[in-house]
Amino acid sequence: xxxxxxxxxxxxxxxxxxxxxxxxxxxxxxxxxxxxxxxxxxxxxxxxxxxxxxxxxxxxxxxxxxxxxxxxxxxxxxxxxxxxxxxxxxxxxxxxxxxxxxxxxxxxxxxxxxxxxxxxxxxxxxxxxxxxxxxxxxxxxxxxxxxxxxxxxxxxxxxxxxxxxxxxxxxxxxxxxxxxxxxxxxxxxxxxxxxxxxx
Amino acid sequence: xxxxxxxxxxxxxxxxxxxxxxxxxxxxxxxxxxxxxxxxxxxxxxxxxxxxxxxxxxxxxxxxxxxxxxxxxxxxxxxxxxxxxxxxxxxxxxxxxxxxxxxxxxxxxxxxxxxxxxxxxxxxxxxxxxxxxxxxxxxxxxxxxxxxxxxxxxxxxxxxxxxxxxxxxxxxxxxxxxxxxxxxxxxxxxxxxxxxxxxxxxxxxxxxxxxxxxxxxxxxxxxxxxxxxxxxxxxxxxxxxxxxxxxxxxxxxxxxxxxxxxxxxxxxxxxxxxxxxxxxxxxxxxxxxxxxxxxxxxxxxxxxxxxxxxxxxxxxxxxxxxxxxxxxxxxxxxxxxxx
Numbered sequence: 001x002x003x004x005x006x007x008x009x010x011x012x013x014x015x016x017x018x019x020x021x022x023x024x025x026x027x028x029x030x031x032x033x034x035x036x037x038x039x040x041x042x043x044x045x046x047x048x049x050x051x052x053x054x055x056x057x058x059x060x061x062x063x064x065x066x067x068x069x070x071x072x073x074x075x076x077x078x079x080x081x082x083x084x085x086x087x088x089x090x091x092x093x094x095x096x097x098x099x100x101x102x103x104x105x106x107x108x109x110x111x112x113x114x115x116x117x118x119x120x121x122x123x124x125x126x127x128x129x130x131x132x133x134x135x136x137x138x139x140x141x142x143x144x145x146x147x148x149x150x151x152x153x154x155x156x157x158x159x160x161x162x163x164x165x166x167x168x169x170x171x172x173x174x175x176x177x178x179x180x181x182x183x184x185x186x187x188x189x190x191x192x193x194x195x196x197x198x199x
Numbered sequence: 200x201x202x203x204x205x206x207x208x209x210x211x212x213x214x215x216x217x218x219x220x221x222x223x224x225x226x227x228x229x230x231x232x233x234x235x236x237x238x239x240x241x242x243x244x245x246x247x248x249x250x251x252x253x254x255x256x257x258x259x260x261x262x263x264x265x266x267x268x269x270x271x272x273x274x275x276x277x278x279x280x281x282x283x284x285x286x287x288x289x290x291x292x293x294x295x296x297x298x299x300x301x302x303x304x305x306x307x308x309x310x311x312x313x314x315x316x317x318x319x320x321x322x323x324x325x326x327x328x329x330x331x332x333x334x335x336x337x338x339x340x341x342x343x344x345x346x347x348x349x350x351x352x353x354x355x356x357x358x359x360x361x362x363x364x365x366x367x368x369x370x371x372x373x374x375x376x377x378x379x380x381x382x383x384x385x386x387x388x389x390x391x392x393x394x395x396x397x398x399x400x401x402x403x404x405x406x407x408x409x410x411x412x413x414x415x416x417x418x419x420x421x422x423x424x425x426x427x428x429x430x431x432x433x434x435x436x437x438x439x440x441x442x443x444x445x446x447x448x449x450x451x452x453x454x455x456x457x458x459x460x461x462x463x464x465x466x467x468x469x470x471x472x473x474x475x476x477x478x479x480x481x482x483x484x485x486x487x488x489x490x491x492x493x494x495x496x497x498x499x500x501x502x503x504x505x506x507x508x509x510x511x512x513x514x515x516x517x518x519x520x521x522x523x524x525x526x527x528x529x530x531x532x533x534x535x536x537x538x
Contacts, residue, residue, distance in 0.1 A: 014278065021272060022265075022269050025265050025268050025269060025272075026265055029260060029265045029268065030260045033258060033260050033261075033264065034257050034258050037258040038255075043258065043261075046258075047261060047267075050264065051264075051267060051268050051271050054268045054271070054272055055271050055272055055275050058272045058275055058278055059275060060278070061278045062278050062279065062280055129251060129254055130254055132251075133252060133254060133255050137255075151217065152217060152252065153257075155218065158219075176213075177210055180208075180213050180216075180217070180248075181207055181208065181213075183248065183252070184207055184208065184244070184245070184248050185207070187248050187251055188248075
C-alpha cells in the first residue's frame with residue numbers, strides 16, 4: 001500500500017504522475033461510498049455522487065490549499081454534492097442503507113452472514129429491525145442525519161467534522177448529541193407502541 | 200457535565216457509546232454506572248438503541264466502482280490551472296513600506312487631498328455664506344413689499360397720508376434727550392401705526408439679516424410703539440418735517456434698512472469712525488447695500504445711500520449738519536430714513 005500522504009498523492013497527480021489519483025480513489029472509495037449511501041439513502045444515487053465527487057476533486061485539485069488536510073476537503077465536496085442531490089430530488093422515503101433493498105437482488109453479504117445460524121422467524125425480525133432503523137434515520141432532519149453519519153458511522157474526529165461542516169467543534173459535539181437523542185426518541189416511539197405519536 | 204433540557208441521556212454516556220472517551224474517562228464512567236442505578240438504566244437503554252443503529256451494516260462497495268471513477272476522472276481531462284497570487288514575505292512587505300516611491304506617492308496623494316480640501320473650503324464657505332446672505336436679502340425685500348402694501352392701504356384710508364403718530368416740534372424730539380420739557384418720540388413710532396391698526400403683521404418689521412426679534416402679536420394692540428428697538432429693523436421717513444403722502448413723488452424712498460448714521464436717533468457721525476459717511480451703507484446686510492421702499496410700493500436693492508430723488512442721500516437731511524432731534528425734511532423730495 002502506498003505510504004504517501006493524501007496531500008502528497010494529490011500533488012503528484014497534479015505533477016502528472018500516473019496512478020497517484022487512483023491511489024486516492026482506492027483509499028477513500030469504500031468509506032466515501034458508505035457515507036453517501038447512509039446519508040442520501042439511495043445506493044444508485046450514491047454511486048453517481050461518489051463519481052461526481054472524485055471528478056470534482058480532480059478538476060479542483062489546483063485550487064486545493066496544500067496547508068489544509070485532504071480528507072475534510074474530500075468530505076466537504078461529497079457532502080455538498082449529496083445535499084444538492086437531496087434538494088434537487090427531494091427527500092426520499094424509499095432507500096437502502098446497504099446493498100440490500102428494493103433495487104438489489106437477494107440479501108446483502110452481511111445479511112447472509114448474520115442469517116446463517118438464524119431461524120426463519122429470527123430472519124424476519126432482523127429484517128424488520130434493519131428496515132425500521134433505516135426508516136427512522138431517514139425521518140431525522142438532514143443536518144442531524146448528516147452529523148450522525150459523520151460522527152457515528154464514519155467515526156470522524158470532532159475537529160475534522162467541524163472542518164467539513166464549517167462549524168465550531170462545540171457545535172459538532174452538541175449537534176451529535178442532539179442527533180443521538182433524536183434517534184433515541186424515535187426508537188423508543190417505535191419500540192414502545194404506547195408512546196408512539198399518531199401519524 | 201449536565202445534560203441539556205431536551206437530552207434524555209447523560210452526555211458522558213453518549214460519548215461512551217460514540218467512542219469519544221479516553222481510557223481514564225471511560226473507566227471513571229463505568230465505575231459511576233456501577234454505583235448509580237439511574238445511570239445504569241440509561242446506559243441499558245442507550246446500549247439497546249446503539250445496537251439497533253449497529254444492526255445496519257456498512258454498505259458493500261459495488262463491483263467495478265473504483266474503475267468507473269477512474270474512467271470518469273480520465274474523461275474529465277486535465278484540471279484547469281489556477282493562478283494564485285504569490286504571497287509576499289515579511290521582508291518583501293517591509294521593503295515595500297520603505298520604498299521612497301511609495302512614500303512620494305503617498306505624500307502627493309496627501310498633498311492633493313489637502314489642496315482639494317483647502318479649495319473646497321476656500322470656495323465653498325464664501326459661496327455658502329453668499330447664498331445665505333442672498334436669501335436673507337430676498338426675505339428682507341419681501342418684508343418691505345408687505346410693509347409697502349400695508350402702507351398704501353393705510354394711506355387710502357387716511358386721506359393719502361402715510362402713517363403718522365403725531366408730532367409737536369416744541370415738545371417732541373426723535374433723538375433721546377434729558378432736556379427738560381422735551382418728550383422723546385422715536386421716529387419708529389409713526390411706522391408702528393401700520394401694525395397697531397392691523398395693516399402689517401408685526402413680524403414683517405424684522406429683517407432676517409439683523410437677528411431682531413418680532414414683537415409678540417398679542418401685545419401689538421396694547422401699545423403705541425415697538426416694545427424694543429430689536430422689534431423693528433427698518434428705518435422710516437422722518438416725520439418731523441414735511442410729511443409725505445401718496446400724492447408726492449412716487450419714487451421717494453420712505454422705508455429701508457436701518458440708517459447707519461444714527462442709532463435709535465443718536466447721531467453717530469465720527470463716533471464710529473465712519474470715514475465716508477456720505478457713502479455709508481446700512482449695516483443690516485454687512486455694508487453691501489440696502490433694500491429701500493418707495494411711496495409707489497417698489498422695493499429695490501441699492502449699493503449706495505444716494506438712492507433718493509436726484510441722488511439724494513437717504514440717511515441725511517438736506518442742509519442739516521447738526522441733529523438735535525427736532526429736524527425734519529423741508530421738501531417733499533428729501534428722504535431721511537430713521538428709526
